[in-house]
Amino acid sequence: DQQVKQNSPSLSVQEGRISILNCDYTNSMFDYFLWYKKYPAEGPTFLISISSIKDKNEDGRFTVFLNKSAKHLSLHIVPSQPGDSAVYFCAAGMQGAQKLVFGQGTRLTINP
Amino acid sequence: KAGVTQTPRYLIKTRGQQVTLSCSPISGHRSVSWYQQTPGQGLQFLFEYFSETQRNKGNFPGRFSGRQFSNSRSEMNVSTLELGDSALYLCASNSLKAGGHSYNEQFFGPGTRLTVL
Numbered sequence: 001d002q003q004v005k006q007n008s009p010s011l012s013v014q015e016g017r018i019s020i021l022n023c024d025y026t027n028s029m030f031d032y033f034l035w036y037k038k039y040p041a042e043g044p045t046f047l048i049s050i051s052s053i054k055d056k057n058e059d060g061r062f063t064v065f066l067n068k069s070a071k072h073l074s075l076h077i078v079p080s081q082p083g084d085s086a087v088y089f090c091a092a093g094m095q096g097a098q099k100l101v102f103g104q105g106t107r108l109t110i111n112p
Numbered sequence: 113k114a115g116v117t118q119t120p121r122y123l124i125k126t127r128g129q130q131v132t133l134s135c136s137p138i139s140g141h142r143s144v145s146w147y148q149q150t151p152g153q154g155l156q157f158l159f160e161y162f163s164e165t166q167r168n169k170g171n172f173p174g175r176f177s178g179r180q181f182s183n184s185r186s187e188m189n190v191s192t193l194e195l196g197d198s199a200l201y202l203c204a205s206n207s208l209k210a211g212g213h214s215y216n217e218q219f220f221g222p223g224t225r226l227t228v229l
Contacts, residue, residue, distance in 0.1 A: 099157045
């Protein structure tokens with residue numbers, strides 16, 4: 001039962017353009033969401049998070065949008081840079097439990 | 113602050129053997145979680161420890177176990193290894209305090225790559 005889904009295994013974007021990574025979830029009990037970036041042979045690195053009481057959180061070039069009614073969140077990266085090329089995981093959690101449920105990941109490639 | 117460290121980074125074992133992986137969290141962090149990453153299943157939660165107590169557990173067989181020491185360092189053990197246990201095992205820590213909310217992000221170590229032959 002895949003509670004968190006990233007339906008696009010890969011995404012290719014031109015440098016300077018906007019990258020939009022999508023994530024859907026099924027469990028309405030999730031109340032916070034995170035995005036992680038992962039390079040090969042390294043552990044995931046935290047990027048940005050959002051609580052279910054918000055619909056948007058912004059940090060520099062990264063913005064996460066949450067649509068609770070659609071059980072959908074997205075990560076926008078503007079402008080995209082070559083160093084953003086990595087695998088991006090969306091994760092969801094519930095207050096009181098340190099268990100994160102991860103999506104399968106989306107490989108983002110930024111083309112110069 | 114030093115990050116989360118995991119040892120060893122790479123390990124090769126044969127079926128039927130057992131293995132112990134170690135994780136040292138960020139100084140001051142008391143919550144340690146373990147995840148398994150495989151190409152087919154993605155990142156899956158194994159268990160979480162806080163103050164030497166297992167608080168959360170994922171859907172893994174009893175061959176997977178762990179513990180946490182008084183200095184917050186954690187170990188996970190896999191007994192009777194199977195080929196399907198080949199994976200990247202990731203440890204994460206966060207600064208969650210007792211009674212605090214859990215919105216703190218988890219900081220991951222580099223992982224231990226386990227290969228079972």
